[in-house]
Amino acid sequence: MRLKDILEIYHKELDERFGVHEVDSFFNLVIERYLNLKRIHLVLKPEYSVTKTEEQPLFEALSLLKLENPIQYILGETEFYGLPFNVNKYTLIPRPETEELVDWILTEHLKCEDKLQLKILDIGTGTGCIAISLAHNLPKAKILALDVSEEALHVAKQNAVLNRVDIEFIHNNILDYRYVDSISKSHKFDVIVSNPPYVRDLEKAEIQPNVLDNEPHLALFVTDDNPLQFYEAICEFAQLHLKDKGILYFEINEYLGPEMIQLLETFDFKNIELKKDIFGKDRMIKGIKRLID
Ligand SMILES: C[S@@+](CC[C@H](N)C(=O)[O-])C[C@H]1O[C@@H](n2cnc3c(N)ncnc32)[C@H](O)[C@@H]1O
Known part of the structure; x- marks a missing residue:
């Protein structure tokens, strides 16, 4: 079948749900992943045909898209930073x-990379996206991810290999950090960063069904009555494991900026900065561990 006819089927089946541009972008990703073809191919060779074997993964991907599976899970890959x-x-x-959070950390630490070997811990690493993009850009840093x-x-381990960086995974x-044996008390970090679960049950109604039905709830949700549970545990952990003047960075729930400032103040963090994302939402916060004199 001609590739352009398959694209037409994609549009017929998916446009109503996703819109023309997104469907074009799905198709480009799918032909790149399964046929190793760039989108320009469709323009340069409009009559280009694929064999039955070649078209099979394209139709499988289409069926999964119709079921609202995220394109990243269908392809098994994505890009970050x-x-x-x-x-x-x-x-x-x-x-x-989260790329904005990484960018914030890099902007503040790239300049001192040469002078000292930074020790960084990423808590709730998932794919390892934060830890790995920091490691890629700060090659001298010692990075751990939990x-x-x-x-x-x-x-995350596969991704570290894929991106040729060395990270210690834990x-x-x-929430039981006292038993994080592999991080002994003497292990002190310059930076602790975390994007922990922060979506409250009450916010489930705002979440797209394709996120709700497909992404791991362990990574997303917290209870309505204790939404800062992870942040509290990590602040406590950071009290023990950040160096003096070490910095704690969080990605946060856009509705809980003031509560986060209060939490960091309670744990005696200084120079607290709340930062908005490009959509103007409170999305990141940092605090510096107080000096003990
Ligand atoms: C919001 S996701 C962030 C993933 C990744 N860092 C990112 O920014 O895309 C939160 C991560 O925390 C992990 N997590 C959930 N509960 C945890 C716990 N009690 N201790 C450590 N990690 C936890 C989840 O498995 C998930 O990978």
């Missing part, structure tokens, strides 16, 4: 707002 990442149903699909999900860690539960 310009780097390739494997994803599967056990890992959250990395989001653009997650409670063994399945997610398996993907399987543990940050």
